[in-house]
Amino acid sequence: MKFRVAREVLADAVAWTARSLPPRPSVPVLAGILLEVDGNQLSVSGFDYEVSARAEVDVQATESGRALVPGRLLAEITRALPPHPVEITAEGPRLALVCGNARFSLPTLPVEDYPSLPSMPSSAGLVDSDVFAEAVGQVAVAAGRDDTLPMLTGVRLEIEDDLITLAATDRYRLAVREFAWRPETPGVSAAVLVPARTLAEAAKTLTSGPEIVLSLSSGSSGEGILGLSGKDRQTTTRLLDAEFVKYRAIMPNDSNSHASLPVGLFTDAAKRVALVAERGTPLRCEFTPGQVTLHAGGSDEEGQAEERCDVEFDGEPLTIGFNPTFLLDGLAAVHTERARIDFTSPLKPAVLSGVEEPAADDGKPAGPAERTGSYRYLIMPVRLPG
């Protein structure tokens, strides 16, 4: 194996692949990155039996072949190289890397022990890469991190004809986002559970092309996997084998009151007031017509803070407590200038949703929840004493 490649191109591909390497590989070879040259194409791959990543770049090759190289070391080296073309040559059990005046000789790992990457399942359809990245980011924020309950660490991906619904919950909040896509087969219907962190990472880094090919293999023929292919990059992840909670049953259908608020100003106020909220103590929000008053702290040993913010509020005055992080995560995910919060009662979930601008479009039915492409973020309140 011998090839020449632009430094940025190589560094990007290696860095992207290295992100999915396991921090503590179960087998030493899994810490490796596989370099494979065929014709004038180099593929850079990583795999840990859960997630696979494969980036392809054009190179000037003089000799095909393959080599398995310690992945993190290769990523660190390529990131640090000077801005010159890179020449890589396999020399027996070592890999030589020359760039400008810098020369490296790296040990390689036994390539024959490396597992073959899962083949990409057949294409299910196309999604707009920016829409996908946004939607996944909006939903994955609500996923849990405690992997003793696998269901809560996943993002549910539901396909119903030309609509995809993503949902995730850590049992304290639930985020749901719908968006349109172009399925390969009209009328297709499927539902899978994807590890949230892997999905979020992949969606964020596959935006270099306009579209992503989404491919699925169901669990019936062995392990279910989800494949995502962007421009020159493709990744697969093993699906979670767990039932997702029947989340639609907990989405409130109507509300008793709602507030419309400026996201930026409200977020800043909430962040300030939350500074005195010690761990586990809530942000207390008192909604009255025209304004919300935020409080935190309160007992003698703690600090106290209070701030008013102008909002539109329609309904009976209401005092409700939120975990500040949960509220701020939701506010940061709506991606609109104004947001709406629907309330049922201080102990029932509140529903945060974005309000599209301009609002002056007459005759448009209210209820952003009904729009296609909508985002809803449910927060279970904190019960306040008394």
Place this chain on the structure above:
Amino acid sequence: MEAMRREASVLHLDLDAFFAAVEQRDKPSLRGRPVVVGGVGGRGVVATASYEARAYGARSAMSTAEARRRCPSGTAFLGGRFAAYRRTSDVVMALLRELSPLVEPASMDEAYVDLAADSGHDLSVAGVTELGRRLKDRIAEATGGVTGSVGIGTSKLMAKIGSDLQKPDGLVVVPPGSELDVLHPLPVTRLGGVGPATAERLHQIGVKTVGDLAARSLADLVALAGKAHGAGLYALARAEDDRAVVPDRGVKSVSHEETFERDLTDLDVLNREIDSMAARVAERLRASAFSGRTVTLKLRRYDFTTLTRSQTLPQPTDDGRTIAAIARRLLSDAGTQGGLRLLGVGISGLSVYAQGDLFAEDLLTGEPEPLPDVVTAVDAPEPEPEVDLPAERRWWPGQDVRHEELGAGWVWGRGLGRVTVRFEGPLTPPGKVRTLSADDPLLHATDPPDWRTTG
């Protein structure tokens, strides 16, 4: 630190054989007879013995089996009715709070009161003696005959020593200045903090009374019992105690544990125990408007090795199912090899806030889901571990029941598919015993009876 008090302004109340006294109030046929309240199963432990039972040698913390050997036949061995004790305790604590805003309950049947916190009291010896007498009368009247012993002194130490001197139904005021006269003849074990181990070591150096202890130097005691403990003993022996009465010390944790009649290994059965204990813990959390973050599982193996495992939640909860799910996981990690003789579920890291759980309640109807039957049915200290409960296992000795035709009563015994019930209540004369089929559809578990006459 406060200055030492000059007046006998600290009152200590200790209700006499409290659980047994409530049983005798609610079960007229047991009045004047030996009553033992505690775990009635094979490995149960005595919680309280009535004075009649104490005459035969029954003591709290003794195994129930030992108490059965000592007490004559006809002694009532009853499971605890904690709801009934709690209701009576609440009435007593409310009377204490009428005396002073500073009331520190030490347990359900014991509390300290700082009389100086209410300026209306005459704190002379005669004044507090009269106050103590009136308090005892009011307690007996309000509780339907439960008595308490009162000690009043210049410190918590002296008040507690005083309440113990003339039990039951006692009243002792230790006049300011006479503390050492009262204290020094007493055995050292009367001091709080002198347990069997310390007492044994003190005994070896010839210290038997508090007076002997007071004769020892601080250096001696520190050498014997360690720095903090030794210094504490030195001060107590001199009646130096300026501890404040701290109202509502605050609950730190809520827990529930069960000792099994035989070692359990079956994970399904143990998990059901966990569910039931977690539901009770959650119920008590909610009753006190708390939630907690750290779930702890305690288990004792067949060989008496005891261990605890805990996990902290990201958010405080008061949901029994969440608590149960964590406790089940902790149990499956800890393993049940060899069998478990005791299991406990607890929660700490208490907070007045509770992060709601989207899946904890039925959000469609807005009604909390009823607790599973297994929970509401067991007010008994030892629910049975059998998978299929025989009908008789629903009943336990002392349990309050109501028969649709025969009226209210309590369970005297069970076995062979039958249950014997004595039909009487706190306001009736002693009643008759009837034996019923254990699955009699007209017989139901019920709430504790009210001892107060209406109106």
